[in-house]
Amino acid sequence: MTDTTQHKHETVTSALLARDAVHRSGLWEPDVVYVRGDGALLYDAEGREYIDCMAGIAVASVGHANPRLARAVAEQAERLIVCPQNLGNDTRTAFVDRLFEHVRPPLQRVFFCNSGSEANEAALKWARAATGRRRFVAAKRGFSGRTLGVLPMTWEPKYREPFGPYGMEVTFVRYNDADELRAVVDESVAAVLLEPVQGEGGIHPAEPGYLEAAREVSADVGAMLVFDEIQCGVGRTGTFLASEAYGVAPDMATLAKGLAGGVPIGALLMTESVAAGMPRGGHGSTFGGNPLASAAGLAVLDEIDERALMPRARSLGDRLMAGLRDVGGERVREVRGRGLMIGMELKEKAAPVIAALRRAGVLTIAGGATVIRFLPPLVIDEGQVDAVIGRVADVLRS
Numbered sequence: 001m002t003d004t005t006q007h008k009h010e011t012v013t014s015a016l017l018a019r020d021a022v023h024r025s026g027l028w029e030p031d032v033v034y035v036r037g038d039g040a041l042l043y044d045a046e047g048r049e050y051i052d053c054m055a056g057i058a059v060a061s062v063g064h065a066n067p068r069l070a071r072a073v074a075e076q077a078e079r080l081i082v083c084p085q086n087l088g089n090d091t092r093t094a095f096v097d098r099l100f101e102h103v104r105p106p107l108q109r110v111f112f113c114n115s116g117s118e119a120n121e122a123a124l125k126w127a128r129a130a131t132g133r134r135r136f137v138a139a140k141r142g143f144s145g146r147t148l149g150v151l152p153m154t155w156e157p158k159y160r161e162p163f164g165p166y167g168m169e170v171t172f173v174r175y176n177d178a179d180e181l182r183a184v185v186d187e188s189v190a191a192v193l194l195e196p197v198q199g200e201g202g203i204h205p206a207e208p209g210y211l212e213a214a215r216e217v218s219a220d221v222g223a224m225l226v227f228d229e230i231q232c233g234v235g236r237t238g239t240f241l242a243s244e245a246y247g248v249a250p251d252m253a254t255l256a257k258g259l260a261g262g263v264p265i266g267a268l269l270m271t272e273s274v275a276a277g278m279p280r281g282g283h284g285s286t287f288g289g290n291p292l293a294s295a296a297g298l299a300v301l302d303e304i305d306e307r308a309l310m311p312r313a314r315s316l317g318d319r320l321m322a323g324l325r326d327v328g329g330e331r332v333r334e335v336r337g338r339g340l341m342i343g344m345e346l347k348e349k350a351a352p353v354i355a356a357l358r359r360a361g362v363l364t365i366a367g368g369a370t371v372i373r374f375l376p377p378l379v380i381d382e383g384q385v386d387a388v389i390g391r392v393a394d395v396l397r398s
């Protein structure tokens, strides 16, 4: 890039950000403008290229500008966009058929909505309907969403506390501590909600035996076990649901993020008996299950299967994890994760390292104060994984 074109582009970026600043909510202050993507790569308004290990927080599962996904959405838009869930729709039916080729019994029913928070809210509501109880158990470091219905289940005090008190009772337990679960889950509990791999909390996979214990403890007292698979589901950890690898079946599971590759979607999966607990018309969503999201979901499942993205998540996840572990060094406390859901815990604040990585052309995101999360599209290739490892090594050495 010549000096003149560089200057012109910088002007484009500053102008866009200045316009953006006039009306934005004030929650964030972006300083880069992204304009284009291609697989695991993103490009900013200055033409700079980034390897995207954030994927819109585990959303761009099949990569940016995925041709099959783009075609499916465009074709559906030309045919039919609007068709709510109380009306039948051919594309939705095709998507549901394919979804339940991946989701195993006893999960047999699905309610569609438009985001992760909505899917978790639906789970809480179905749990209340199915049990007639009102108390919930959630995990410390867990993240369930930020809408008022699920905020009481989100651990991080700075998100939760300013908006209380809440109309529901939630007990937080230490994640991976089966004894604590046994101590607090009793006949008053409607549901226990757990992420099989905690995401926002810093990438903490369930330890062997923990989800099994949660299953047993919940079943013993008639409480629902809900797995929040919003971040870890849809193949990211190498199996369609992360909980499959543990061999534990919940009463409900929630999906969102990667399920439609970027088109807004949320899904509550549940057993026959849980579904039967909600009266007809007891819940709903105007946009849930719309044909556009269904077409996108169908394309995502086709991509996952035909390009073998789940085994790929395992092998490339192993490669990335091994590489990051080798980087090691005195600034790194631990590298952990499953598949392409990896956290590098530092002995220092993650934010400056994340900023330096971005300057080096790698996008990552924090998980808590000291963890760098790596959640790339499942289509990332070996060369890109190796480049990420190399740039992390350079940044940590600098």
Ligand SMILES: Cc1ncc(COP(=O)(O)O)c(C=O)c1O
Pocket (backbone or CB within 6 Å): 057, 115, 116, 117, 118, 120, 143, 144, 145, 146, 195, 199, 200, 228, 229, 230, 231, 232, 256, 257
């Ligand atoms: C595990 C988990 N649950 C729920 C949510 C909330 O999803 P959404 O932002 O789509 O409402 C998130 C989002 O990061 C998440 O990671």
